Amino acid sequence: MEAATVSAAAGIMLAESESLVRPLPGLLDELGEADRRRLRMIGRDKVLESGQFVWRQGDGQTGIYLIHSGRIRSYYVAPLGREVTLAYWFSGNFVGGPDLFGAGPHMWSSVAVEHSELTFLPGPALRKLALESATIAVALLDALAFKARCYSAMAQMLGTRSVTERLHRLLIFLSRIHGIRNGRETTIAVPFTHGDLANLIGSTRQWVTVQLARMQQRGVIRYNKGLISILNMPALDIELV
DSSP states (O other): OEEOOOOOOSEEOOOSOGGGGOOOSOTTTTSOHHHHHHHHHHOEEEEEOTTOEEEOTTSBOOEEEEEEESOEEEEEEOTTSOEEEEEEEOTTOEEOOSSTTOOSBOSSEEEESSOEEEEEEEHHHHHHHHHHOHHHHHHHHHHHHHHHHHHHHHHHHHHHSOHHHHHHHHHHHHHHHHEEEETTEEEESSOOOHHHHHHHHTOOHHHHHHHHHHHHHTTSEEEETTEEEESOHHHHHGGGO
């Protein structure tokens, strides 16, 4: 068996192509040692276990969190209680914003889905550093532009693709990011529940369950204990041409 070959991805989200959300270098990667030291001086390390919130929707914004390890899920809860997953963010990214310096309530929630290590950068101190260092200010702008591109890609998919196409696109995306190949078969190595998939494509768990069962009957996929194996990739890709 071999891992699928793909460029590193910033996370998991709904997008036409993983190339749209290919990450820029991490926020710290483009900084000189002096600027890194400044950020470290204002940072506070934080460790979260699975299920612990970084913040909840409606909480006041106070700054941003750099992700060093683990996985963070960002999601929006509609007034009637329905959840829409915006993205799962990986190491090298950050969560927080769009008000990087802390202003107003958070528009969505962010929660750890596994053991995660982060560094909190408080908004007022971060704003002060941005005023003092053009390099830090540009790095923050680049990071925010990257986030905007990710969410724009998601909005385009929700507005232009049917729910069936969105499910197919997501399975292809996951197979390229987390796929393990065995001949013609590709197994998505990260488990996802039907509810996880539904929240990512803006559908219901029941609809996803029915669609996966139909694809399994047609020999397109195999679903077992949360792991999806794609047996016939062209069958998923044909509607996306």
